[in-house]
Amino acid sequence: MIYIIFLLISFTLTFFIKYYAIKKSLMAQVNERSSHTVPTPHVGGIAIAVTWFIGLFYLYLNYEIESNLFYALLVGCIISIISFFDDLYELSPKIRLTVQALVAIFGLSFLGGFETLTFGLFDISNSIVTNVFAFFLIVWFINLTNFIDGINGYVGSEFVFLSLAGFILFADAHFLVLGVSVLGFLFWNWNKAKIFMGDVGSTLLGYNVAIFTLYYANNEPNNFWLWITLFSLFWFDATITLIRRKLNKEKLSQAHKKHAYQRLTQAGWSHYKVTNYSIIINICIFSVVYLISNILISFIFVILVLFCTMRFVDFKKPFN
Template sequence: MLYFIAFLAAFGLTYLVRHYALKKSLLAEVNARSSHTTPTPHGGGVAIALTWFAGLGYLYMYGQIASPLFFALLWGVLLCGVSFLDDLIELKPRIRLGVQVLVALGGLFSLGGFHTLALGFLDISSPLLTTLFALLLILWYINLYNFLDGIDGYAGSEGIFLGLAGLMLFGGAHFGLLAVCILGFLVWNWHKAKIFMGDVGSTLLGYNVAIFTLYYATLESSNLWVWIVLFGLFWADATLTLLRRFLQKEKLSQAHKKHAYQRLVQAGWRHDHVVLGGMVVNVLLLGMILFLPLWASFTCSLVLLGLVLVFVEKRKRFVSC
């Protein structure tokens, strides 16, 4: 029943946010990063956030989520608030980063810290190194999810996949809750989108993935690599794109359309076809986790992601500015 109510709430709230955005002309204009061609309402992530946090409160009230995980996820409220302001008035980067650091530290504190970084051949237990790793992971996941929110349904479908994969692998009603909250929004965001998620939604989803990664890695150190494989489609695209732009001495703060998913759209793929292709890759990644030893699944995931990026490169090359 919780899932059904959460879906209806997210669906209805997205409609209300869209109606308000149209009335107040809160539209995402076409710019150098855009893959859409007409101004479209944004801020639909507010519906995901409100439903998500209300559902988390319900789960905590009835003892269906561990306290450290609940309070760590709750720091996302502050992140959403600042991201929503950024959607409206475009805050300065140092303000956004400062809040993200505060949220990351708060989330880590709520989890009780991150104590062991398991590399397979070596376990790192230095508090300084493990905390720095966890902090950077949270900050990178927050921002890369935002970078990958650029075409209809892409960020939302990834969130649903991760929610369902988490539910299958680890159990926990919070995973199902996240999936249905996003699904209620995705109905309005599917190609062609009637509303966009905005930073308020994408930063929240990136933060959630980071907290899930760290929390389950504290329960079992190898789970870190499980989440890295599951989230491979997004982090591989974002990280490689950032690295290539850095090596080409591009201004990293400059808007661009060089991520793999954006280049496929430029090559003529429809948004929904890119999303469905991404879901095929995600299902293969999940299959590796389910049916292969962890070291083999990680190795095979790198091979698969490499082949995907080569495929994209052949259709639309990565060119310097």
């Protein structure tokens, strides 16, 4: 019952935020990076954030979440607040990166650091190496989720998927809270979006999946690769695109429309079609992870599938 209440909170808040954003002209304008064609209300991620943090406190007060994970996730309110102001005023990259760095440090501190990075045949347990790696992973996941947030329902459906996958695999209640927090918003963002989540939502979600990755890896090192595999649709696209732009000697801070999902829309696919196919790919990824017990084999298989998918996108719309 409580999760239905959280769902209704997210749903209702999104509706009122949409109404308020239109009234106050808080609109995402069309620019060279946009995949939408008309100004659309943004900052809908406020509904996700508010519902998520209410749910977190509920779980904490009812002893349904460990303290270290609770506080690590609670740090996400900082990135959400700063991102809200970034949505409104376009803060400088230096301010954004500084806040992201502080959030990464605080989050890692509450988790007790990142203990072991396993590669199957050998492990890295040097705390300096593992924590520097974890720091950059958090910052990268925050940014890549923000980069990928560009078409209707794409990021929302990804995090509903990750929440369901996490709950099926670990049966922890915080996944249900996150899932319904995003789902209530997703109703208004699906297909012909009436509102976007904005940075206030995407950066928080990226931070959350980074914390989940590190927290569960501390419980069982192989869980690191499990979460990396589950989140691979996003990081694979963002990372390959970044590398390609670097090889093209492009200015990486410059806006672009070269992610795989963007090139598919340029090739004539609707937002609805791209998002639906991403859901199918995610279902395939989860099936591989669930059915193949060896996570290394699962990871390699999924990366091969994503490589073939990228080649298909290149065929539809070449990377120039």
